[in-house]
Amino acid sequence: MPTPPKALEHMSKNLTEEERQLREQAEEGVIPDRGRESQMEKPALMTKNAVAGRYWRKVLERMDGLVILDDLDSDTLGVYCVMMARYETQCRLLTLAAKQLKDAKDDPEAVTEAVSKLDAVSGKMQSLERNILQYAEKLGLTPSGRIRLAQKRAQAAAEGRSDPDGDLFGD
Numbered sequence: 372m373p374t375p376p377k378a379l380e381h382m383s384k385n386l387t388e389e390e391r392q393l394r395e396q397a398e399e400g401v402i403p404d405r406g407r408e409s410q411m412e413k414p415a416l417m418t419k420n421a422v423a424g425r426y427w428r429k430v431l432e433r434m435d436g437l438v439i440l441d442d443l444d445s446d447t448l449g450v451y452c453v454m455m456a457r458y459e460t461q462c463r464l465l466t467l468a469a470k471q472l473k474d475a476k477d478d479p480e481a482v483t484e485a486v487s488k489l490d491a492v493s494g495k496m497q498s499l500e501r502n503i504l505q506y507a508e509k510l511g512l513t514p515s516g517r518i519r520l521a522q523k524r525a526q527a528a529a530e531g532r533s534d535p536d537g538d539l540f541g542d
Contacts, residue, residue, distance in 0.1 A: 390529065397525035410442055414449035422456035423449070430512065439511040439520065451506040458499045465492045 387396065411431060417423045432449065434440060440448060470490040475481030508516040 390525075393516055393519070393528045394525040397521040397523075397528065411440065411445050411448070412442075414446045416446075416453060417449050420453060423452040426455040434512075438520040439517065442509060447506065447510060451503065451510060451512075453500055454503050454506065458496065458503060461492055461496045461499060465489070465496065468492055517541055 382387045413424065413427055417427065427448065430452065431440075468485055472482065472485035472489060473484050504513070507513050508519075511520045
């Protein structure tokens with residue numbers, strides 16, 4: 372299992388001044404500046420899904436000022452938002468199944484049916500939670516995801532400075 376990433380301020384590792392500067396620059400913005408503001412467009416899979424649209428707006432508002440997502444991330448963010456909308460639906464279904472179980476006190480068949488619904492919904496929710504967290508990590512929506520993106524950027528910048536001709540032969 373890989374070592375969990377740390378922010379530069381929490382590192383006790385001895386870094387050269389150049390490595391420290393590269394890391395600081397990488398943590399300031401995770402994606403290189405392309406000379407323009409990213410133009411995120413909702414993907415087609417989000418059409419007619421108002422809940423996913425609400426998550427889309429919320430994520431973009433929260434990320435205002437951060438240079439993490441790019442135009443290429445629109446589809447991935449769209450899938451993340453659709454999964455969040457599905458999770459919200461599953462939460463409602465779980466509440467209904469719990470209510471059915473509570474109401475089915477004396478009827479063994481109703482209890483069995485309500486328990487099976489609870490199991491099915493909670494299983495789907497656990498699967499969605501795993502997927503949501505994986506997408507959030509990849510999109511840089513979690514603290515460790517942002518630090519890992521910064522680490523990758525700093526490493527790429529360090530490798531580029533150490534060997535300016537390193538990319539000539541496709542290595």
